[in-house]
Amino acid sequence: xxxxxxxxxxxxxxxxxxxxxxxxxxxxxxxxxxxxxxxxxxxxxxxxxxxxxxxxxxxxxxxxxxxxxxxxxxxxxxxxxxxxxxxxxxxxxxxxxxxxxxxxxx
Amino acid sequence: xxxxxxxxxxxxxxxxxxxxxxxxxxxxxxxxxxxxxxxxxxxxxxxxxxxxxxxxxxxxxxxxxxxxxxxxxxxxxxxxxxxxxxxxxxxxxxxxxxxxxxxxxxxxxxxxxxxxx
Numbered sequence: 001x002x003x004x005x006x007x008x009x010x011x012x013x014x015x016x017x018x019x020x021x022x023x024x025x026x027x028x029x030x031x032x033x034x035x036x037x038x039x040x041x042x043x044x045x046x047x048x049x050x051x052x053x054x055x056x057x058x059x060x061x062x063x064x065x066x067x068x069x070x071x072x073x074x075x076x077x078x079x080x081x082x083x084x085x086x087x088x089x090x091x092x093x094x095x096x097x098x099x100x101x102x103x104x105x106x
Numbered sequence: 107x108x109x110x111x112x113x114x115x116x117x118x119x120x121x122x123x124x125x126x127x128x129x130x131x132x133x134x135x136x137x138x139x140x141x142x143x144x145x146x147x148x149x150x151x152x153x154x155x156x157x158x159x160x161x162x163x164x165x166x167x168x169x170x171x172x173x174x175x176x177x178x179x180x181x182x183x184x185x186x187x188x189x190x191x192x193x194x195x196x197x198x199x200x201x202x203x204x205x206x207x208x209x210x211x212x213x214x215x216x217x218x219x220x221x222x223x
């Protein structure tokens with residue numbers, strides 16, 4: 001079965017750039033998206049189709065996807081960005097999530 | 107605005123079944139698939155399957171085949187997820203989400219299902 005691998009945790013200082021990776025076999029051939037989830041809340045879409053931002057998502061969120069790795073980049077991180085982040089992709093008609101990455105703002 | 111509102115928390119005994127509802131508003135219910143995802147406490151997101159409200163087609167993750175049933179009532183724009191033969195490991199928050207253009211957006215608020223004797 002298809003798997004997506006994320007680092008369990010990433011730490012960054014306020015104002016710095018955070019990069020969260022998601023790895024899977026030939027992931028670049030599929031569309032990847034990213035969700036932000038804060039404690040006690042439902043996931044919120046922050047990036048879809050590799051690099052597109054839904055309306056209402058700040059410009060500091062960006063994404064890329066090539067080869068075997070998709071990357072979520074948060075520029076100028078703020079305290080409010082501290083959350084769990086999950087990547088997602090489709091493998092045929094099945095949906096796969098990465099294990100999630102806890103982003104800590106130091 | 108587009109919204110998915112789920113039913114309230116449930117407590118079930120091992121071996122029982124649970125049926126969670128997901129009421130859609132703000133868009134044409136039959137135009138988009140509904141997917142179900144669950145999350146155990148402190149764990150990641152786990153995809154369970156999808157349902158096409160227009161034709162009632164479904165697709166389930168292999169892990170849940172034989173135990174999950176996804177249905178809908180188009181007259182009230184509501185999707186349902188029923189999970190049977192519950193065990194303690196099924197204790198989790200269950201989410202519905204609208205799927206379109208390779209993304210899930212929006213998500214419901216989640217329904218906590220607790221399985222305990």
